[in-house]
Amino acid sequence: DQQVKQNSPSLSVQEGRISILNCDYTNSMFDYFLWYKKYPAEGPTFLISISSIKDKNEDGRFTVFLNKSAKHLSLHIVPSQPGDSAVYFCAASAKAGNNRKLIWGLGTSLAVNP
Amino acid sequence: NAGVMQNPRHLVRRRGQEARLRCSPMKGHSHVYWYRQLPEEGLKFMVYLQKENIIDESGMPKERFSAEFPKEGPSILRIQQVVRGDSAAYFCASSPLPPKETQYFGPGTRLLVL
Numbered sequence: 001d002q003q004v005k006q007n008s009p010s011l012s013v014q015e016g017r018i019s020i021l022n023c024d025y026t027n028s029m030f031d032y033f034l035w036y037k038k039y040p041a042e043g044p045t046f047l048i049s050i051s052s053i054k055d056k057n058e059d060g061r062f063t064v065f066l067n068k069s070a071k072h073l074s075l076h077i078v079p080s081q082p083g084d085s086a087v088y089f090c091a092a093s094a095k096a097g098n099n100r101k102l103i104w105g106l107g108t109s110l111a112v113n114p
Numbered sequence: 115n116a117g118v119m120q121n122p123r124h125l126v127r128r129r130g131q132e133a134r135l136r137c138s139p140m141k142g143h144s145h146v147y148w149y150r151q152l153p154e155e156g157l158k159f160m161v162y163l164q165k166e167n168i169i170d171e172s173g174m175p176k177e178r179f180s181a182e183f184p185k186e187g188p189s190i191l192r193i194q195q196v197v198r199g200d201s202a203a204y205f206c207a208s209s210p211l212p213p214k215e216t217q218y219f220g221p222g223t224r225l226l227v228l
Contacts, residue, residue, distance in 0.1 A: 032215045043118070043205050043219030044157070087141055089157065093215045099162065100215055102147075106156035 003027045003056045004092050006105035011110050019077040019109050023090030026071065030092040035064060038087045047080070047088075048075070080112045117141060118220035119188075120206050127196050135191040135223045138140065139208030144190040144220045145169075147207045147217055148181055163189060196227045 005024045011098040013019045023033075031052040036044035050064045050073065052059040057064050063076045077084055117140040127133050139146050148160040162170040163183035174181065176195075183189040193200055203224050207217035 034215060036219075039219075041122075041224075043207075043221050046216050046218065049216065096170075100168065101159065101162070102215070102217065104149075104157045104159070 001060070002106070004090055004103050004105040006088075006090055006108045008108050009106070009109070010109040011079045013110065015082055015112055015114050016064075016079045017113065018097070019075075019080045019084065019086050019110055020032070021075040021077075021088050021090075021110065023075075023105055024071060025073075025092050025103075027094060027103070028071070029094040030103075032093040032100075033064070033066060033073050034088045034091045035062075036091060037084075038089060038107070044089055077110075080110075082112050082114050085110055085112045116208060118143075118208050118218055120204075120220035120223050122223060123221060124226070125226050126228060128228050129197055130195050133193040133196050133200070133225055133227075134224070135193075135204050135206075136228075137191070137206030138188040139206075139209060140210075140218055142160040143210050143218070145209045146183050147209070148189070148191050149205045149207065151203045151205065151222075154203070155209035162189070193225075196225070198227045201225055201227045 003026050025099050034049040035047045037047045038044040047064045048059050066073045087107045087109045089107045091102045119138040146163045149157045159173040161174050161181045176192045180192045203222045205222045207219045209217045
């Protein structure tokens with residue numbers, strides 16, 4: 001049962017335009033959400049996060065939006081650059097006792113075309 | 115990938131052999147997570163360890179797989195009697211203190227079982 005879903009396995013965008021990557025979740029106990037970026041043959045790199053008490057977090061070209069009622073979050077990249085081409089993973093976190101566990105989506109492969 | 119070390123980067127084993135994957139967390143981090151990424155799939159949580167303790171091993175296969183994080187030295191993921199289905203990328207991540215959510219990943223070890 002996939003608690004974190006990234007329904008688009010791939011996305012292609014022109015350089016300079018906006019990239020929108022979507023993520024849906026099912027567990028209402030999730031209270032922290034993260035986006036990671038992964039290049040081939042490398043480990044994932046933390047990109048941006050958002051707490052459930054917020055609905056938006058912005059860091060440079062990257063903005064994450066959270067819609068708790070819809071259990072949906074999205075990552076906006078604007079303007080998109082060819083170097084943004086990578087696989088983007090959405091992850092959600094819930095407290096379990098004294099610990100936390102990240103639940104990961106399957107990823108969306110973004111291609112930014114020059 | 116800030117400072118988490120994994121070795122070897124690539125490992126080739128024949129069926130029935132043992133594979134040992136090592137992970138040195140970032141300086142000051144005492145929490146280690148192991149993930150596996152099978153071809154064409156997302157990241158799957160395997161195990162979460164603190165120094166000398168296994169906190170959550172709910173993602174570990176019941177047989178042949180074990181993990182440790184000794185007081186001194188790196189964390190070790192050990193796979194005994196490897197089979198072809200164990201071929202995957204194995205990533206280690208570390209964090210400074212749960213319930214801090216952000217995990218920092220190493221470059222991964224790519225295991226190929228012949």
